[in-house]
Amino acid sequence: xxxxxxxxxxxxxxxxxxxxxxxxxxxxxxxxxxxxxxxxxxxxxxxxxxxxxxxxxxxxxxxxxxxxxxxxxxxxxxxxxxxxxxxxxxxxxxxxxxxxxxxxxxxxxxxxxxxxxxxxxxxxxxxxxxxxxxxxxxxxxxxxxxxxxxxxxxxxxxxxxxxxxxxxxxxxxxxxxxxxxxxxxxxxxxxxxxxxxxxxxxxxxxxxxxxxxxxxxxxxxxxxxxxxxxxxxxxxxxxxxxxxxxxxxxxxxxxxxxxxxxxxxxxxxxxxxxxxxxxxxxxxxxxxxxxxxxxxxxxxxxxxxxxxxxxxxxxxxxxxxxxxxxxxxxxxxxxxxxxxxxxxxxxxxxxxxxxxxxxxxxxxxxxxxxxxxxxxxxxxx
Numbered sequence: 001x002x003x004x005x006x007x008x009x010x011x012x013x014x015x016x017x018x019x020x021x022x023x024x025x026x027x028x029x030x031x032x033x034x035x036x037x038x039x040x041x042x043x044x045x046x047x048x049x050x051x052x053x054x055x056x057x058x059x060x061x062x063x064x065x066x067x068x069x070x071x072x073x074x075x076x077x078x079x080x081x082x083x084x085x086x087x088x089x090x091x092x093x094x095x096x097x098x099x100x101x102x103x104x105x106x107x108x109x110x111x112x113x114x115x116x117x118x119x120x121x122x123x124x125x126x127x128x129x130x131x132x133x134x135x136x137x138x139x140x141x142x143x144x145x146x147x148x149x150x151x152x153x154x155x156x157x158x159x160x161x162x163x164x165x166x167x168x169x170x171x172x173x174x175x176x177x178x179x180x181x182x183x184x185x186x187x188x189x190x191x192x193x194x195x196x197x198x199x200x201x202x203x204x205x206x207x208x209x210x211x212x213x214x215x216x217x218x219x220x221x222x223x224x225x226x227x228x229x230x231x232x233x234x235x236x237x238x239x240x241x242x243x244x245x246x247x248x249x250x251x252x253x254x255x256x257x258x259x260x261x262x263x264x265x266x267x268x269x270x271x272x273x274x275x276x277x278x279x280x281x282x283x284x285x286x287x288x289x290x291x292x293x294x295x296x297x298x299x300x301x302x303x304x305x306x307x308x309x310x311x312x313x314x315x316x317x318x319x320x321x322x323x324x325x326x327x328x329x330x331x332x333x334x335x336x337x338x339x340x341x342x343x344x345x346x347x348x349x350x351x352x353x354x355x356x357x358x359x360x361x362x363x364x365x366x367x368x369x370x371x372x373x374x375x376x377x378x379x380x381x
Contacts, residue, residue: 027132027366029064030072030103031057034110035089036117043217046111046145046189056333057087057109059343060362063336067359069366072103080337092117092124099127105369108135108304109332113142119376128376132369136304137378141328144300145189147220150326153381157299160292161313161322163223174209174221175202182224182258185209187216198224198258227312227319229253229260231272232290233330233347234297235305238368244297246290247350249310250274260309267342274353285312289321296326301381303370305330307347334358 034052038045061071062080074097078085088094090110095117098106108118112135117124119138124131136144144150148167154160167188168174177183185208186196195212199205205221212219229252235245252260254271261271280286293308300306307330312319331345335358344358351361 025104026070027105027369028070028072028102029061029105029107029366030098030101031060031087031107031109032090032095032098033057033087035091035094036110038111038113039115041113041142041189042146044187044189047191047194049111049191051083052089053109054083054087055343056331056345057107058083059334059337059340059358060107060109060332061086063334063359063362064366066336067363069363072098072101074098074101081339090117092121095121096123099124099131104130105132105134105366106372107366108133109329111141111145111329112136112138113145114139118372124372128373129371131372133372133375134304134365134369135375136302136328137375139376140301140378140380143380144326144328147186147188147190147325150300154296154299154323160296161320163225163313163322163324165220165222168209168219168221169217170213171206171209174205174219177221179221179223181205184222184224184259185212186220186222187212188218188220189216193259193261196259200258222324224258225311225313225322225324227315227321228317229255229309229311230286230289230321231346231350232293232308232310233305233350234293234302234308235364236297236303236368238364240364240367244294246294247347248274248280248353249286249290250346250350250353268346268349269342269344272346272349274349283317285318285321289323292321292323296323299381300326301378302328303375303378304368305347305365334361 033054034049037048064071073086074088075085088098116138151162166177182200183205185199197208199208209219230249232249233247250272252272289310297306307327309325310321310323312321330347333343333345334348335341335344348358
């Protein structure tokens with residue numbers, strides 16, 4: 001149980017069921033790390049993660065081992081002090097090797113897109129009905145990684161609060177936009193807070209837009225929200241819970257020039273915290289935004305955890321939270337390996353608020369694994 005009732009009632013499909021029947025084979029988990037550079041989509045390429053998420057991949061598998069879940073790795077007995085040797089590359093050959101070594105569950109700890117081998121590989125098709133994957137439908141991710149696409153989808157729904165925004169393709173567009181300074185400038189297909197700038201005057205706005213346009217064809221300008229910032233992880237339906245479920249909100253602080261720094265630069269434990277029960281109960285807006293984030297996940301029909309960044313419109317305590325970024329692949333680092341004690345991700349931090357340690361969080365997420373066939377068949381809502 002998640003610790004409190006959930007409002008969403010979308011039931012699991014037959015393809016969502018986890019291997020929980022008596023006598024079902026126990027899962028053997030392999031993790032895929034990023035080895036394929038994302039393609040250019042509409043003139044924009046999502047940047048590669050240095051190391052290809054091997055650090056969090058090793059954390060995940062080490063956590064599963066601690067929980068007693070069988071894991072499959074490319075090298076025998078990889079070192080807990082190293083990131084390498086734990087994960088398979090997300091190439092077709094890498095995925096097939098993981099399956100050939102006995103993996104029943106793949107954790108897609110990588111960036112997905114419509115032409116990714118998980119979606120297109122004919123060799124994998126023979127396993128599609130039985131092989132389970134923790135990850136999003138690749139065809140949907142390609143669309144949802146476009147921040148403006150998601151914002152417009154949510155705006156058309158009419159029930160979500162979002163900041164005002166616009167797209168620009170030149171510094172002249174930036175000069176004549178209809179938003180008021182200060183403004184946030186960011187790429188449409190970014191990773192974390194990379195390339196996100198707080199622009200407190202016109203000069204900085206122009207400079208940052210010109211800088212971003214060196215790598216991206218289009219830049220998003222967004223109304224700056226000055227109030228309290230938080231992030232909400234939403235878990236998909238699973239064999240243990242048939243609803244989309246938000247973990248408690250995590251508050252962010254110690255911003256750098258108005259923007260929460262990238263977790264690879266500043267450990268989240270240094271600038272993030274979960275609310276006490278008294279704090280959450282004293283202000284209904286916290287529960288309201290958690291419920292709103294559950295509805296976002298349901299609307300997008302996601303099949304793996306997402307993390308939604310939110311911020312109050314103003315510094316007034318009663319101000320509403322707005323949704324300003326939907327992250328289809330939350331960071332999944334977690335403590336356990338030597339010298340990784342301070343590497344809890346925002347999702348792991350949120351899970352601690354309901355009494356889950358990192359290995360238990362992984363088990364909860366594994367219970368939501370879908371068949372590859374199901375992921376391949378998903379289309380836009």
